[in-house]
Amino acid sequence: MPLPTEQSTPAQELATLVESLAAAPGPRYAALARRIVELLTTGRLPVGSRLPAERELATALGLSRVTVASAYRELRATGHATTRHGSGTVAELPDAGTAWGAPSTDPSVLDLAHAALEAAPQLIPAYREALTLLPAVAAGHGYATGGLPELRAAIADRYTAHGLPTDPDQVLVTAGTGDATDVVLETLLQPGDRVLVEHPTYPGALGAVEAHGGRCLPVPLDADDPDALIAAAHLAARQSSPRLAFLMPDFSNPTGARLTAAGRRRLAATLWQQGVLTVVDEVSAELYLDGGPLPPFAAGLPDAAAVTVSGLSKAVWGGLRIGWARADAALVTQLGDVLRRRQMSVGALDQLAATALVRDLDAVLDQRRATLRERRDLLRAELARRLPDWTVPCPAGGLSLWCTLPPGVGSAALTAAAAPLGLLLAEGRAFGTGHAFDDHLRLPFTLPPDQLLRAVELLVQAEAAVRGGGDRTAPPRRLAVV
Known part of the structure; x- marks a missing residue:
């Protein structure tokens, strides 16, 4: 349900977006705070929106005012809300603190953090x-x-x-x-x-x-x-x-x-x-x-x-x-x-x-499209074979796949586990504001086919490490991820 066109967010509208908290684990105030953070990070609650007064939201949700006040306090503590004079409590997104640096120049590193092809023949x-x-x-x-x-x-x-x-x-x-x-x-x-x-x-x-x-x-x-x-x-x-x-x-x-x-x-x-x-x-x-x-x-x-x-x-x-x-x-x-x-x-x-x-760009692009189409299809097929729990849509163009990771596997943890294996990844949070998209991973299909196949093998090992088991035979190596 869309929010109204006013800058402030009426209590009933926010209550509709929050939905029921009855089945949510943990204290109600924490569940309410988590739900508001989710609305913020998905963009359904615009950054800068004024949150309803505590009493109004408590009435709309059928909660105590203390519960709503505790949720707002939690949001302020995590940087998802601020109190502004004359404006009440305003929804914000904190700095995610994620790094997305320069491509690696180390020839022993497989760089899947950056979507970049080798030079065109022309x-x-x-x-x-x-x-x-x-x-x-x-x-x-x-x-x-x-x-x-x-x-x-x-x-x-x-x-x-x-x-x-x-x-x-x-x-x-x-x-x-x-x-x-x-x-x-x-x-x-x-x-x-x-x-x-x-x-x-x-x-x-x-x-x-x-x-x-x-x-x-x-x-x-x-x-x-x-x-x-x-x-x-x-x-x-x-x-x-x-x-x-x-x-x-x-x-x-x-x-x-x-x-x-x-x-x-x-x-x-x-x-x-x-x-x-x-x-x-x-x-x-x-x-x-x-x-x-x-x-x-x-x-x-x-x-x-x-x-x-x-x-x-x-x-x-x-x-x-x-x-x-x-x-x-x-x-x-x-x-x-x-x-x-x-x-x-x-x-x-x-x-x-x-x-x-x-x-001569039309000729360049004709060759590039053929190359990218082949690599896209190869990477998707290999991911389906080796990592069947991943959801991997097929984009109609561009340079990368936007994968949804299975429960229990976050992109930040996967990125950290892949680095010692010689695989450079960009965690999903780098592509959003706040702390969104840790359940996603962007995988460019710009590397040559043999390198894409090797990258999937390393992804399998990294996922196993994140889950706490699996093949760990690859020798660890130190890698500065920039």
Whole structure:
């Protein structure tokens, strides 16, 4: 049942969400606190909502006021609520304290914490072509403020061909998609501004929002019903007035969820009508493995309604640090001013190579999709064979599986058990706010087949260790998980 549109949460509405506590184990106050935490971490109770007065909620639930007061005290103790002067008790999410660091450079480590492919075959030829063009560029000062004209034109042409008419002056070249997102947030966010995010979502986006003083407003995303995000986002926008929204409408990381063509039009219009500027991450938008392309999220919107960020890290190679932001020309000028304070230009040779790759991106993507489809199916089949208690949906695109772990196995414990075996994992909590998603694990299918098979073998050993038994014959090793 949805919450009302007011900022505060009426007692009867919260009582309906809490449901019966009669069968809950332990004291009633602890059961009530646990249920409110669950509502928070799944996004059904928006962060920043004012909780009902103790007496009102006690009446609605048929509990004593002391029980509700004890539950609120428990929530404040765990960081899930604060008392604000004039606002009563307000629901919050504490910092999960989870780490999601850089990919491992140790060749003996299997890295399933990061979704990154080996370089596309077209990478080296693109650099060879770039070297032949470099002398003409080298005759000048070498600074390409905002990006080389030929690269900006190539990116603009690709947007136009996909149904989003774009001029080169609407494109800003950055050092990767993450850099583009960071520039947008630095330009537009003020401390305390709320940013609507899918829940779960990409850890780098959560960290970037926090780094720029923003506060994430999590909205639940269901991979089985992605378009349900529309109503939830509309409600959250009305309740909390976020400054921005950060969305991945195509193969959201980590769930692989994809909005329908009609769904993305409705969500784009809803956020624009609510005065929310949408930052659209399309880095995986063309990595569809089943089905085909859908219209860009920003198609049909005014250029001022959305900023699209993307890059070549997923399609070509993570080591090629070329990304971009696409927006209306006036905002691109603002973004460029912020970028220039940090760096005068992205490397010219990389931009020349990127120009060739963007012009040939359809051929690159055809090969990438075939590779990813094969690896996705292999990993799912091996997980079904070796870990049949895991629930492993089949995403229609993207780079990873979002697995539901069986009871008794948490992703934090599994990550810790896998590290000494030489398997690097990212625990599920890294993809959410607060302490959500410990019952999930993201597994990229980006490694070569033999490494994926070995990774599943190590997962079997790690799960056995978590459960307190099983095969422990693999030699332990120390591994710094960053």
